[in-house]
Amino acid sequence: NAGVMQNPRHLVRRRGQEARLRCSPMKGHSHVYWYRQLPEEGLKFMVYLQKENIIDESGMPKERFSAEFPKEGPSILRIQQVVRGDSAAYFCASSLRQGVDTGELFFGEGSRLTVL
């Protein structure tokens, strides 16, 4: 589990501000996933990226949310004009390869966003 680094661990924003969450995958992993955990709920898939490509964004809200995973540097989840309903824990995960033989994802410790 160690190795997926997320920052910041805690982020407080006021309504209307922007939130940027960063994720560095485990060394050698080129597949990154973002999940959101609302209070008292399980994790919900948001987006799956490979280097420079968005593979599946079916869980991403159509507005205000975007994600990228550039050739160099961490993956970024960006939330524009945050609202109180965006308050949640955002987890990043990485994997070595696509397609399941193990399907094992390695999760970071999460970034907890609070919108005031």
Add this chain to the structure above:
Amino acid sequence: GDSVTQMEGPVTLSEEAFLTINCTYTATGYPSLFWYVQYPGEGLQLLLKATKADDKGSNKGFEATYRKETTSFHLEKGSVQVSDSAVYFCALSEREYGNKLVFGAGTILRVKS
């Protein structure tokens, strides 16, 4: 679409009690099944997995058997410890969607000494 249903919690047990957390799934193909554990303030950790019918995953005294006929993957442990207190998530992964995981809502386990 694919889904995972877990028993609602919280589950409260005394130390050394037997644990069962039920998990059933709905999937169109032949998913891999997982149990993840989330300790307070931490991210999820893979606890165990099974990739085909009748496989048994096991780790740290926990076990779960992939039952295709009942579409279930119940988590069991013979003797729980206080340190097992956490949230347990059942999940599935459909091969054709890469490593996308579909999670259940999670079950809180509290073990009292």
